[in-house]
Amino acid sequence: IFRRHPWLAPAYSLTRPLIVPSGLGYSERVLATLLDRGLKPATAFSMHLILFNFVRGFATSLEMEATAEADTGVTADEWMDVQKPALDALLADRDVPAFRAVLDSFEPEGYDMDLDQLFETGLSYLLAGFGRPK
Numbered sequence: 224i225f226r227r228h229p230w231l232a233p234a235y236s237l238t239r240p241l242i243v244p245s246g247l248g249y250s251e252r253v254l255a256t257l258l259d260r261g262l263k264p265a266t267a268f269s270m271h272l273i274l275f276n277f278v279r280g281f282a283t284s285l286e287m288e289a290t291a292e293a294d295t296g297v298t299a300d301e302w303m304d305v306q307k308p309a310l311d312a313l314l315a316d317r318d319v320p321a322f323r324a325v326l327d328s329f330e331p332e333g334y335d336m337d338l339d340q341l342f343e344t345g346l347s348y349l350l351a352g353f354g355r356p357k
Contacts, residue, residue: 225282232282
């Protein structure tokens with residue numbers, strides 16, 4: 224839904240939700256699934272909110288990237304290439320060995336910021352954790 228309607232993710236609020244029929248239907252399906260897995264009602268509702276905000280967060284990133292690329296004509300990879308000298312300057316006198324080790328591991332190809340893959344990986348971690356009743 225968020226891919227078909229990129230404006231939708233930023234319009235939703237976790238703390239002040241829209242009271243609409245489609246939202247109720249979505250919540251019902253998610254809550255029923257979580258309750259069927261043996262979660263307590265309060266835990267199921269918390270997990271529902273966590274899942275919703277996880278999906279919404281990625282959808283917001285997709286919308287923001289599409290807007291930035293349309294406005295500038297610069298892809299995310301091109302933007303990162305331009306930012307490399309600023310990152311190198313920032314890191315020049317910083318003691319950040321973990322950050323450096325991670326960056327060094329991406330050489331020479333760089334990191335592939337694939338939002339779809341990040342979403343799938345994160346969702347699989349979330350769902351695996353939801354499998355245990357509390």
